[in-house]
Amino acid sequence: MNRLRFWCLTPAGALLGGLFLIPLGIIFAYSLLTRGPYGGVFSPLTWENYSRLADPLYAAILWRSLLYAVIVTAICLMLGFPLALFIARAGRRRNLYLSLVMVPFWSSFLVRTYAWMFLLRDTGLINSALLAAGVIREPLTLLYTPFAVILGLVYGYLPFMVLPVFATLERLDKSLIEASADLGATPGATLLHVIVPLSKPGILAGSILVFISSLGAYLTPDLLGGGKTIMIGNLVQNQFTTARDWPFGAALSLILMLVVMGLLVPLQRRGSEGLL
Amino acid sequence: MDDAVLELSRISKHYPGHRAVDNLSLRVPRGALFTLVGPSGCGKTTTLRLIAGFEEPTSGELLLNGSRMEHLRPYERNLSTVFQNYALFPHLTVRGNIEFGLLRRGDRQMAEPVRKVLDLLRIAGKESRYPHQLSGGERQRVALARSLVLAPEVLLLDEPLSALDPQLRKQVRAELRSIQRNVGITFLMVTHDQEEALSLSDHIAVMNGGRLEQTGAPQEIYLRPATRFVAGFLGAINWMEDIGVRPESTRVSTGPAPPEARSRRATVRSATFLGKCYHVEVSFDGGAIAVCEVPRDSHMVSPGQDVHLWWRAEDEMQFPAASQ
Amino acid sequence: MKNSRWLSVYAVAAYAFLHLPLVVLAVFSFNSSRFTQWEGFSLTWYKAAFADTQLAEATGNSLLIALAATLLATAVGTLGAYGLWKRNSPWITTSLYLSLVTPEIVMGISLLALYQWIFRYLAIRLGMHTVILAHVMFCTAYVVTVVSARLRAFDASLEEAAMDLGATEWQAFLRVTLPQLAPAVASAALLVFITSFDDYVITSLVAGVDSETLPMVIYAMARKGFNPSVNAISTLIVVALGGLILVSSRLERNEAER
Numbered sequence: 001m002n003r004l005r006f007w008c009l010t011p012a013g014a015l016l017g018g019l020f021l022i023p024l025g026i027i028f029a030y031s032l033l034t035r036g037p038y039g040g041v042f043s044p045l046t047w048e049n050y051s052r053l054a055d056p057l058y059a060a061i062l063w064r065s066l067l068y069a070v071i072v073t074a075i076c077l078m079l080g081f082p083l084a085l086f087i088a089r090a091g092r093r094r095n096l097y098l099s100l101v102m103v104p105f106w107s108s109f110l111v112r113t114y115a116w117m118f119l120l121r122d123t124g125l126i127n128s129a130l131l132a133a134g135v136i137r138e139p140l141t142l143l144y145t146p147f148a149v150i151l152g153l154v155y156g157y158l159p160f161m162v163l164p165v166f167a168t169l170e171r172l173d174k175s176l177i178e179a180s181a182d183l184g185a186t187p188g189a190t191l192l193h194v195i196v197p198l199s200k201p202g203i204l205a206g207s208i209l210v211f212i213s214s215l216g217a218y219l220t221p222d223l224l225g226g227g228k229t230i231m232i233g234n235l236v237q238n239q240f241t242t243a244r245d246w247p248f249g250a251a252l253s254l255i256l257m258l259v260v261m262g263l264l265v266p267l268q269r270r271g272s273e274g275l276l
Numbered sequence: 277m278d279d280a281v282l283e284l285s286r287i288s289k290h291y292p293g294h295r296a297v298d299n300l301s302l303r304v305p306r307g308a309l310f311t312l313v314g315p316s317g318c319g320k321t322t323t324l325r326l327i328a329g330f331e332e333p334t335s336g337e338l339l340l341n342g343s344r345m346e347h348l349r350p351y352e353r354n355l356s357t358v359f360q361n362y363a364l365f366p367h368l369t370v371r372g373n374i375e376f377g378l379l380r381r382g383d384r385q386m387a388e389p390v391r392k393v394l395d396l397l398r399i400a401g402k403e404s405r406y407p408h409q410l411s412g413g414e415r416q417r418v419a420l421a422r423s424l425v426l427a428p429e430v431l432l433l434d435e436p437l438s439a440l441d442p443q444l445r446k447q448v449r450a451e452l453r454s455i456q457r458n459v460g461i462t463f464l465m466v467t468h469d470q471e472e473a474l475s476l477s478d479h480i481a482v483m484n485g486g487r488l489e490q491t492g493a494p495q496e497i498y499l500r501p502a503t504r505f506v507a508g509f510l511g512a513i514n515w516m517e518d519i520g521v522r523p524e525s526t527r528v529s530t531g532p533a534p535p536e537a538r539s540r541r542a543t544v545r546s547a548t549f550l551g552k553c554y555h556v557e558v559s560f561d562g563g564a565i566a567v568c569e570v571p572r573d574s575h576m577v578s579p580g581q582d583v584h585l586w587w588r589a590e591d592e593m594q595f596p597a598a599s600q
Numbered sequence: 601m602k603n604s605r606w607l608s609v610y611a612v613a614a615y616a617f618l619h620l621p622l623v624v625l626a627v628f629s630f631n632s633s634r635f636t637q638w639e640g641f642s643l644t645w646y647k648a649a650f651a652d653t654q655l656a657e658a659t660g661n662s663l664l665i666a667l668a669a670t671l672l673a674t675a676v677g678t679l680g681a682y683g684l685w686k687r688n689s690p691w692i693t694t695s696l697y698l699s700l701v702t703p704e705i706v707m708g709i710s711l712l713a714l715y716q717w718i719f720r721y722l723a724i725r726l727g728m729h730t731v732i733l734a735h736v737m738f739c740t741a742y743v744v745t746v747v748s749a750r751l752r753a754f755d756a757s758l759e760e761a762a763m764d765l766g767a768t769e770w771q772a773f774l775r776v777t778l779p780q781l782a783p784a785v786a787s788a789a790l791l792v793f794i795t796s797f798d799d800y801v802i803t804s805l806v807a808g809v810d811s812e813t814l815p816m817v818i819y820a821m822a823r824k825g826f827n828p829s830v831n832a833i834s835t836l837i838v839v840a841l842g843g844l845i846l847v848s849s850r851l852e853r854n855e856a857e858r
């Protein structure tokens with residue numbers, strides 16, 4: 001029995017070890033090294049890559065990433081909770097409504113981001129329509145703004161909130177809701193005092209997933225944000241490509257990983273519900 | 277039965293292709309322990325849910341203290357339900373569960389009523405536990421406390437004893453009765469267990485197939501059932517043509533039966549020792565079978581023996597042919 | 601519990617938010633004008649997209665990569681899920697879990713760093729193989745998750761019965777367990793195909809000159825400025841991947857109903 005299990009786990013273990021854990025180890029090592037004159041990495045060991053994070057230029061980017069991630073998580077919660085509630089109460093049509101959330105979610109992140117470029121650009125559909133209707137005379141600057149980035153992130157990660165919240169709401173014992181009404185609670189009071197507290201595990205899971213995804217986002221700020229709304233992900237990419245400062249990029253990546261792992265602890269304790 | 281706290285008038289609940297409750301009329305006297313009993317699927321739980329307001333009746337009227345209430349939402353009805361699975365809020369402590377209804381009402385003075393109900397149900401000291409930290413019996417007490425603290429006009433209980441283990445059930449049964457006397461609140465209970473119904477209630481309503489079969493005091497219903505269904509549902513019965521006699525009223529004797537008794541000749545098929553008595557099964561010439569409970573100290577019979585089966589005329593139950 | 605009216609109205613708005621951008625994109629891919637004003641139905645941009653040799657080559661690369669990644673990740677992930685079902689391994693479970701939530705950019709640059717380090721010692725370069733390996737890596741966790749969910753509902757006594765009747769462990773797995781897992785495996789394979797086909801961030805970091813994928817070309821076109829051909833090719837991608845995801849969710853649902 002153990003031999004079969006060994007052969008089953010070996011490919012997965014080798015893959016994770018060789019292509020996930022070792023690369024992370026390399027990044028950790030790089031983050032402690034010094035940048036070479038033409039890129040590349042050299043000894044001596046140094047903490048300088050981490051202390052550079054305090055540089056106001058980089059601190060502003062880290063701060064902005066955190067702020068955007070918090071805002072996006074809050075908006076996703078406000079938009080996603082009622083949608084999850086709607087799906088959970090839809091009876092036999094649940095599966096249909098759930099698919100309606102999942103299908104755009106799975107069908108190409110790049111295209112979904114591009115769709116917002118198409119809508120938001122100066123000559124995009126929103127501006128054309130507003131100009132044609134005479135509401136505005138000059139096109140509004142929508143693309144390459146913080147607004148566009150937050151909108152794109154909310155659009156991209158809303159299903160991460162809907163799914164886990166739906167999963168807890170679906171499992172909610174109906175008699176608890178009846179009991180609440182029976183004890184005199186109006187629908188609003190039942191929502192506030194029974195449904196929301198009991199869906200906390202889903203809300204927590206969804207919030208962490210949205211937060212992690214937003215914090216590490218690269219494509220959305222890259223395509224919708226332009227140069228002024230760079231987030232950590234873009235800074236990392238920049239260090240590994242144009243700036244050729246791998247040690248600093250590695251330090252940034254590691255910080256990002258630490259935040260992600262720190263947030264995962266409460267999530268894993270409760271099981272990985274609705275992760276997919 | 278003049279002072280009815282709750283009245284159901286020609287209530288029906290129809291689902292597509294199924295009449296869960298059909299033209300049901302009931303009067304629940306104030307202060308009584310009233311039990312709805314019937315086999316599973318007879319509509320008793322639906323009736324309870326209609327009264328609580330979780331379901332809307334297809335037609336008919338519901339009156340609480342003489343006022344119509346079928347249009348009221350559950351949270352607007354001064355009734356409270358003890359759920360079969362208790363439905364305690366898992367995120368709230370015992371105290372949180374008990375205070376839940378008072379808070380929704382906006383009551384400020386909660387300490388006194390909560391303390392009283394904790395004492396009444398002997399759960400004082402467990403206020404800060406969560407439901408999963410309680411035993412089955414304690415959960416049931418909390419569910420009762422949570423409802424009783426609101427002093428509802430009627431307390432609705434859905435199979436309140438079914439989630440308890442049999443040992444505990446008899447003890448809680450007696451306690452439920454004494455709590456009801458103590459608080460004086462009308463209890464409307466639903467059960468499928470006829471013994472439970474008979475031992476607890478002031479009044480019983482027997483339901484079958486969404487309809488009411490009979491209402492009355494336990495003795496009345498047990499001894500004078502209006503229909504064959506009621507007679508059979510409340511206890512075992514020996515049918516001799518259109519006459520029914522309960523096993524405990526049926527005697528066997530090896531000699532002739534007493535002159536004033538009704539009797540028939542029969543042959544013993546088996547005698548089984550049950551502890552408190554013998555369970556004797558006899559058959560008639562026609563092949564029909566009857567059972568009787570014979571006291572331990574009486575003369576023992578053995579299989580194959582010819583005996584007289586006898587009973588008193590006043591223990592006979594007769595049903596018109598139509599009641600079948 | 602029925603839905604109240606305001607909640608239903610809200611849901612309509614939420615679904616509009618989720619779907620309208622894609623619907624608008626699809627509608628305007630049929631616009632005869634290159635500007636965002638409707639001037640009539642036309643297939644111009646589809647013809648232009650199909651005539652584009654760069655797009656055709658990138659599509660070929662993407663399909664090849666996605667197929668290879670699907671085969672490998674599905675095999676590794678299914679075996680892995682089975683092994684973990686036999687007895688959990690906290691190390692592998694935690695790593696898989698972590699790989700699911702690691703930001704793509706971090707995974708991309710760490711793979712790039714690994715490749716560059718290996719290239720110091722071996723005479724190979726970035727190309728299709730590096731992209732395929734990267735995709736297998738980040739897709740395996742999806743397969744393990746989906747197949748594990750099915751295994752949780754699988755009755756272990758079926759395997760014991762098979763072995764009791766003389767099957768070896770491998771035969772029990774291949775003849776009894778695997779057929780039971782087939783719908784979940786197929787559903788996972790579709791998810792892997794979609795994820796691999798659509799990936800841009802990791803792919804762009806580990807791709808070589810000869811392995812440009814469709815998302816990379818679309819990204820470049822989108823950055824360059826407005827080009828209605830992108831609308832056309834995007835519409836095709838959404839329809840194709842949306843169809844696959846529907847098939848995948850149908851597979852899972854049929855399974856749930858069994």
